[in-house]
Amino acid sequence: MERYYQEEIECAPYEKIREIQSEKLVKQVKHVWDNVPYYRKKMEEKGVTPDDIKSVDDLKKLPFLSKADLRDAYPYGLLGMPLKDCVRIHSTSGTTGKRVVAYYTQHDIDLWEDCCARALTAAGATNEDVVQVAYGYGLFTGGAGLHGGSHKVGSLTIPISSGNTDRQIMFAMDLSATILCCTPSYAAYLGERMKELGYGPEDIPLKAGIFGAEAWSEEMRKDIEKTLGIKAFDIYGLTELSGPGVAFECSAQSGMHINEDHFIAEIIDPDTEEVLPEGSVGELVFTAVDKEAFPMIRYRTKDICKLTREKCSCGRTHIKMAKPMGRSDDMLIIRGVNVFPSQIETVLMNNGYAANYQIIVDRVNNTDTFDVQVEMTPEMFTDNIGEIEARQRKLSDDLKAMLGIKAKVSLLAPKSIARSEGKAVRVIDKRKI
Ligand SMILES: [Zn+2]
Structure with a gap:
């Protein structure tokens, strides 16, 4: 009741x-x-x-x-x-x-x-x-x-x-x-x-x-x-x-x-x-x-x-x-779609990744490029290319389902994204530079 x-x-x-x-x-x-x-x-x-x-x-x-x-x-x-x-x-x-x-x-x-x-x-x-x-x-x-x-x-x-x-x-x-x-x-x-x-x-x-x-x-x-x-x-x-x-x-x-x-x-x-x-x-x-x-x-x-x-x-x-x-400060507009780092984080967590990632946005020939680089956790680290590609495809599909736009996902070795003061820089928006 x-x-x-x-x-x-x-x-x-x-x-x-x-x-x-x-x-x-x-x-x-x-x-x-x-x-x-x-x-x-x-x-x-x-x-x-x-x-x-x-x-x-x-x-x-x-x-x-x-x-x-x-x-x-x-x-x-x-x-x-x-x-x-x-x-x-x-x-x-x-x-x-x-x-x-x-x-x-x-x-x-x-x-x-x-x-x-x-x-x-x-x-x-x-x-x-x-x-x-x-x-x-x-x-x-x-x-x-x-x-x-x-x-x-x-x-x-x-x-x-x-x-x-x-x-x-x-x-x-x-x-x-x-x-x-x-x-x-x-x-x-x-x-x-x-x-x-x-x-x-x-x-x-x-x-x-x-x-x-x-x-x-x-x-x-x-x-x-x-x-x-x-x-x-x-x-x-x-x-x-x-x-x-x-x-x-x-x-x-x-x-x-x-x-x-x-x-x-x-x-x-x-x-x-x-x-x-x-x-x-x-x-x-x-x-x-x-x-x-x-x-x-x-x-x-x-x-x-x-x-x-x-x-x-x-x-x-x-x-x-x-x-x-x-x-609103964190909101990115990529190809006309609102994207929040928190949404990307949710997809990563759902797939067993930690929140160590970087979003890189740029504009090439008037089109936004959208790259997401994600560190593998030490437990899931592998150098089997086929395995890595399959996981990248899975993340890319899940991101598309969450955001409505396609991202290019790259999996990286653990600890390969630079940390400043302990925190990774989440977003690099080259369109503004
Ligand atoms: Zn209610």
Whole structure:
């Protein structure tokens, strides 16, 4: 039986959701106009005032916010409430440039935790469950979000944070953890370590896991489900928008329901910024309609994916987003087709290769050339030419099926692709040089 945390809103008819969104959007735009001079200036430059925004249909009139705006406005420029009304900050890991610092009022924390509670409930959590939160705690939103959600559901929460893998396994066993929350790569690692210690899925009571904060493939999901003996659910979120729980997977495990009473999603063409019709692949843009302290309007996530409002077997009515295919920064257009390194990686993994590959794109006689060089793993290394050619053909066929265009695949000896600072350079686009 499907369980919901807030059934009335999670299963509300589409018209009702739009009504809520319109009402909240109108209020939010006034709030931002009055309290966030940075965004007000952007609106003025575009010639838009709060009077122009009467419903969700007017959303497209509003200016976008990007990561660059967040950097410009650091640290207080996008703050929508006096600091005395804020109760917490969280921050991104900030791999490049300034970190993003996001502010929360108690109201903002509540709505965020509600979103995480919806995700946990969709994964089967009740007040009889034990939720092991193995996401990092601290500035990172992963630990805090699922922790708060678990409290709301009334589950017994183990705030173990990340790391110390043997202790994680001991706690999961001794305290009978039923739901695990962490990054998918950490879940896979936990599974590996369990095997090493001689434990199988029957030795731990885990029944489900909520895994997010990094990209993972369907194959990885199947692996984790098998090793840990659980159902693995995806979750999506960004610190800029609150944290995990902006969207979450339900029992259908086919895309994530966006919490539309709090976040309005749009898909745009990343180059022209034009809003695309439902079902198109493009950049995901979010408007947080009721966050007070950090009220993002039309925030460009750079995640490329598509949305669908097809009826879902779980009974929820909120629109679903597919797992992001990649970042708009990573997207290559080869012979007019969108290609993401992550898609190529999936094909390689499916065929037992590691993610050591290089994509080389060039233009010869006005036609794009598309070469994929892949290292064989030490286990599969061979110098039998016939064998290598057969494997290259197989990869080329699988890539064609995934991408819709043909690539020239070359298999290389292990460790033949140069690494810089440990990481292989994935894409060499000679058309730009
Ligand atoms: Zn569903």
